[in-house]
Amino acid sequence: NNGCILHYVDNNKTHIGDSNLILMDLGAEYHGYTADVTRTIPANGKFTAEQKLIYDLVYKAQEAGIAAYKIGTKMSEPNAIARKIINKGLADLGIIASEKDRHNYFPHGTSHHIGLDVHDPGNYNKFEEHMVVTMEPGIYIPEGSPCDEKWWGIGIRIEDDILITKNGPVNLSAMAPRTSEAIEAAMKLPSVLDNFKLPKLD
Numbered sequence: 702n703n704g705c706i707l708h709y710v711d712n713n714k715t716h717i718g719d720s721n722l723i724l725m726d727l728g729a730e731y732h733g734y735t736a737d738v739t740r741t742i743p744a745n746g747k748f749t750a751e752q753k754l755i756y757d758l759v760y761k762a763q764e765a766g767i768a769a770y771k772i773g774t775k776m777s778e779p780n781a782i783a784r785k786i787i788n789k790g791l792a793d794l795g796i797i798a799s800e801k802d803r804h805n806y807f808p809h810g811t812s813h814h815i816g817l818d819v820h821d822p823g824n825y826n827k828f829e830e831h832m833v834v835t836m837e838p839g840i841y842i843p844e845g846s847p848c849d850e851k852w853w854g855i856g857i858r859i860e861d862d863i864l865i866t867k868n869g870p871v872n873l874s875a876m877a878p879r880t881s882e883a884i885e886a887a888m889k890l891p892s893v894l895d896n897f898k899l900p901k902l903d
């Protein structure tokens with residue numbers, strides 16, 4: 702449920718419940734330039750049925766949006782494309798009554814510049830060659846939302862960093878697993894953290 706709060710920063714839980722999601726929004730820097738990448742993973746390695754439906758919907762919206770990262774396209778276009786897909790998906794799942802319904806489940810835009818800063822200044826007119834812009838749709842269904850409670854507490858965002866080129870969009874962060882299937886497969890692999898022991902903290 703904390704993942705439904707944008708930029709939740711009290712990262713002090715020592716135990717993540719078995720069927721919970723972990724949403725990580727990371728602005729890693731390299732040689733003075735910053736990335737801004739978000740992944741949402743199931744704590745126990747497997748999405749629940751409801752989590753997977755929402756995850757795959759966000760992914761579908763993101764992919765369709767990324768395809769519009771072309772020189773000359775209006776920078777508001779990917780957001781509009783993602784919003785349309787998410788509205789239809791939420792209606793199909795019965796979370797909203799119709800795709801024209803007003804709702805609060807996707808309360809932010811999808812696209813901002815990155816560069817020296819994680820939210821870099823720049824114009825928002827049309828995509829130009831060499832721009833690097835995020836694509837980050839999300840769906841957040843906090844506890845108490847006006848829908849079946851089986852959806853409550855699901856907060857999912859997928860964010861990638863897209864380079865605009867003459868040959869179309871290049872996803873610079875694609876190596877971090879993006880589909881629900883790739884995430885579940887990656888979580889089955891051995892991890893360097895498997896043998897990590899937290900030092901006694903108190």
Ligand SMILES: [Mn+2]
Nearest residue numbers: 737835837860
């Ligand atoms: Mn971002």
